Amino acid sequence: MEESLLSKDSVNEDINKPKDSTYIKIFKILGIIFLVAFLVILFWRYDYLRKLSTEFIEWADENPVRGTIYLFLIYVCVVCSFIPGFICATATGFIYTTLTKSWIYGCLIGLGVSWISSLTGAMIV
Numbered sequence: 001m002e003e004s005l006l007s008k009d010s011v012n013e014d015i016n017k018p019k020d021s022t023y024i025k026i027f028k029i030l031g032i033i034f035l036v037a038f039l040v041i042l043f044w045r046y047d048y049l050r051k052l053s054t055e056f057i058e059w060a061d062e063n064p065v066r067g068t069i070y071l072f073l074i075y076v077c078v079v080c081s082f083i084p085g086f087i088c089a090t091a092t093g094f095i096y097t098t099l100t101k102s103w104i105y106g107c108l109i110g111l112g113v114s115w116i117s118s119l120t121g122a123m124i125v
Contacts, residue, residue: 053091056095057095057098057099060095060099061099064099067095067099068113071092071095071113071117072113072116072117072120074088075088075089075092075113075114075117075118075121076117076120076121076124077121078121079117079118079120079121079122079124079125080121080124080125082125085114085118088114088117089110089114089118092110092113092114092117093106093107093110093111093114094110095110096109096110096113097110
C-alpha cells in the first residue's frame with residue numbers, strides 16, 4: 001500500500017493548532033493604526049519636537065541630576081509600553097554627548113542610563 005503525503009500526525013497537528021482570536025486580531029490592527037498615527041503626528045509636529053528637545057537639553061545642562069532622573073523615568077515608561085527602545089537609547093546618547101561635549105563620555109553615560117532604564121522597565125513588565 002502506498003503511503004500518503006500527509007500522515008495522520010501532521011493532519012492532527014494542523015487541526016489542534018490554536019487560531020488567533022478576534023480580540024488578538026483587533027489588538028494587532030489597533031496597534032498598527034496607533035503606530036501609523038504616531039508617525040504622522042511625529043512628522044507633522046517635527047518643529048515643535050525639535051524645539052522641545054533643544055529646551056530639554058538646555059534644562060538638563062542646568063539640572064544634570066534631575067535631567068537624568070526624568071530621562072530614566074521616560075525610558076522606563078517607553079520599555080513598559082513596548083515601544084522600541086532604540087529611539088530612546090539614541091536620544092539618550094545624543095543628549096549626553098551634547099551635555100558632556102565629549103563623544104566618548106556622552107556615549108558611556110548614555111549607555112549606562114539606557115541599560116539601567118531598560119533593565120528596570122523589563123523587570124516591571
